[in-house]
Amino acid sequence: DAGVIQSPRHEVTEMGQEVTLRCKPISGHNSLFWYRQTMMRGLELLIYFNNNVPIDDSGMPEDRFSAKMPNASFSTLKIQPSEPRDSAVYFCASSSGGQGNGSPLHFGNGTRLTVT
Amino acid sequence: AQSVSQHNHHVILSEAASLELGCNYSYGGTVNLFWYVQYPGQHLQLLLKYFSGDPLVKGIKGFEAEFIKSKFSFNLRKPSVQWSDTAEYFCAVNAHLNQGGKLIFGQGTELSVKP
Numbered sequence: 592d593a594g595v596i597q598s599p600r601h602e603v604t605e606m607g608q609e610v611t612l613r614c615k616p617i618s619g620h621n622s623l624f625w626y627r628q629t630m631m632r633g634l635e636l637l638i639y640f641n642n643n644v645p646i647d648d649s650g651m652p653e654d655r656f657s658a659k660m661p662n663a664s665f666s667t668l669k670i671q672p673s674e675p676r677d678s679a680v681y682f683c684a685s686s687s688g689g690q691g692n693g694s695p696l697h698f699g700n701g702t703r704l705t706v707t
Numbered sequence: 708a709q710s711v712s713q714h715n716h717h718v719i720l721s722e723a724a725s726l727e728l729g730c731n732y733s734y735g736g737t738v739n740l741f742w743y744v745q746y747p748g749q750h751l752q753l754l755l756k757y758f759s760g761d762p763l764v765k766g767i768k769g770f771e772a773e774f775i776k777s778k779f780s781f782n783l784r785k786p787s788v789q790w791s792d793t794a795e796y797f798c799a800v801n802a803h804l805n806q807g808g809k810l811i812f813g814q815g816t817e818l819s820v821k822p
Contacts, residue, residue: 624809633814634751634797649810682750695741696810698750 593617597683603705609671612702615664616685623695625658625668626682627665634682640666673706680704709734711800713813720788721821728783728816730798740781740800741810742772751797757781766790790822 596615604610616623624639638648640660648658655674662664670677680703684696710764714729733740742754755766762774772783781798 618737626812634812636809636811684751695753695756696743696751698752700750 595685595697597681597699597702599702599703600700603701604673605707606674607672608706609669610673610677610706612668612681612683613638614666614668614683614699616666616683617697618664620685620687620697622658622686622694623666624684624686625666627679627683628682628701629679637668639648640644658675661703670704673704675706678706698704709800709802709811711742711798711811711813713796713798713816715815715816717817717819719819719821722790723787724820725816726783726785726788726792728796728798728818730781730783730813731779732781732798732800732811733779734800734802736802739801740764740772740774741801742770742781742783742814743797743799745795745797747794754783754796788818788820789798790820792818794818 595617598613602610619661622641625637635650637650638658639646643660643663655669658668666676680701682698682701684698686694686696710733712731713801740757743751744754752783754770755764755772757764757774765771770783770785775779795815795817797815799810801810
């Protein structure tokens with residue numbers, strides 16, 4: 592089991608550029624989560640999918656953020672245009688959670704995004 | 708709305724001291740409870756979890772947590788900390804009405820253990 596795989600590990604970009612973060616969940620997991628971690632705000636849930644369908648995107652900060660899950664083995668989080676305040680570590684996590692069974696999340700190593 | 712509160716933002720202890728990190732949640736129904744640990748520069752890892760049964764849960768590395776339903780609490784404890792326990796600790800709650808196992812995390816408690 593390779594775990595949750597995120598790419599890139601680090602991303603440095605200029606303000607206004609488009610940024611795409613990628614995630615491959617653990618095979619067989621049917622829930623996928625995108626979190627953002629900053630010193631000021633801690634760990635924030637941005638969006639999560641269940642069986643490739645977005646269930647709750649209320650944490651997405653604004654329209655510049657979008658996420659897709661075209662199939663069970665791949666998801667993207669896109670920021671367009673990026674701003675310096677988007678600088679953070681973005682974690683993807685997956686679980687085998689069904690409805691309320693509380694399965695633990697398995698986190699990827701994160702993408703450290705720096706927007707200058 | 709569900710929320711999770713961790714009272715201590717930063718805790719500093721000497722090696723061999725006892726640890727207790729507070730966690731309270733706001734949800735009146737059935738919950739699953741978790742503690743995750745994030746070592747410096749790493750991703751979050753599961754430390755322990757409570758689903759049902761014995762409210763005293765034992766996890767890895769000598770950690771344990773006690774679920775007290777009447778207090779809506781799930782405090783993390785360790786009788787004797789080590790320098791290697793230096794990390795950030797997150798409490799998380801999953802309410803049974805959620806779909807897909809959505810977890811709500813607390814703000815985290817940074818633990819620094821002095822050798």
